[in-house]
Amino acid sequence: MHRILLREVVIDAPRDTFPATRDFWAAALLADAHQVPAHPEFTALLEPAARSWVGLQEICGGPARYHLDIETDDVAAEVARLVGLGAEQVAEGRTWVVLRDPSGLLFDDVPAESPWFAERAREVG
Amino acid sequence: MHRILLREVVIDAPRDTFPATRDFWAAALLADAHQVPAHPEFTALLEPAARSWVGLQEICGGPARYHLDIETDDVAAEVARLVGLGAEQVAEGRTWVVLRDPSGLLFDDVPAESPWFAERAREVG
Numbered sequence: 001m002h003r004i005l006l007r008e009v010v011i012d013a014p015r016d017t018f019p020a021t022r023d024f025w026a027a028a029l030l031a032d033a034h035q036v037p038a039h040p041e042f043t044a045l046l047e048p049a050a051r052s053w054v055g056l057q058e059i060c061g062g063p064a065r066y067h068l069d070i071e072t073d074d075v076a077a078e079v080a081r082l083v084g085l086g087a088e089q090v091a092e093g094r095t096w097v098v099l100r101d102p103s104g105l106l107f108d109d110v111p112a113e114s115p116w117f118a119e120r121a122r123e124v125g
Numbered sequence: 126m127h128r129i130l131l132r133e134v135v136i137d138a139p140r141d142t143f144p145a146t147r148d149f150w151a152a153a154l155l156a157d158a159h160q161v162p163a164h165p166e167f168t169a170l171l172e173p174a175a176r177s178w179v180g181l182q183e184i185c186g187g188p189a190r191y192h193l194d195i196e197t198d199d200v201a202a203e204v205a206r207l208v209g210l211g212a213e214q215v216a217e218g219r220t221w222v223v224l225r226d227p228s229g230l231l232f233d234d235v236p237a238e239s240p241w242f243a244e245r246a247r248e249v250g
Binding site for chain 1: 129130134136137138142143145146148149150152153154155173174175176177179186188189190191192193195207210211212226227228229230241245246247249250
């Protein structure tokens, strides 16, 4: 048995529009943008007007897109469950797995990190 | 002065993949899918494993995408603010306004409806 929670919306923007996109969303959601030192392609929005985390990622190719992160205390088990439900595994990141839903939309399965995971995650029955 | 909150992630899927996409996300987020009677193009996920609302929309053309909804107690003022920050107004819905961010991503500005708006919305200073 493991637990899951939809944790984050990530705004993926290519390099040429990344600075304007980052500054727009920080101002739109009344937040401060904070580049993640260990992973400089990621920028977190601190204290956004939102109930979930919102972040940005600078991407190398392709058009801008959003993607979702599902956090879990058992990535391997959750990936297996999602693939069984119809997702396709696309790639493996450092600690996460990239998948596509049945319409082709990207989302990630990531290790639990948010401060509200213990309280709000739901058990996969 | 008005208030805002990022309320919802909406999964927009074209007709041919909509049923599989709806069923996938309902199962993935341990939720029940509920088509909205007044607006049958929308399907809400009830009690998802998430801190914000998650919904689906059947779209007529184009590829699948996600979009975000920002809720507010003053749509006109918020749209004016967002356009001033660099968004482009794309269309007007029944009660909402569709915009694009600087990288071209769609999002909506919608009237406040969520049960946690009063507690969690942030005032635009």
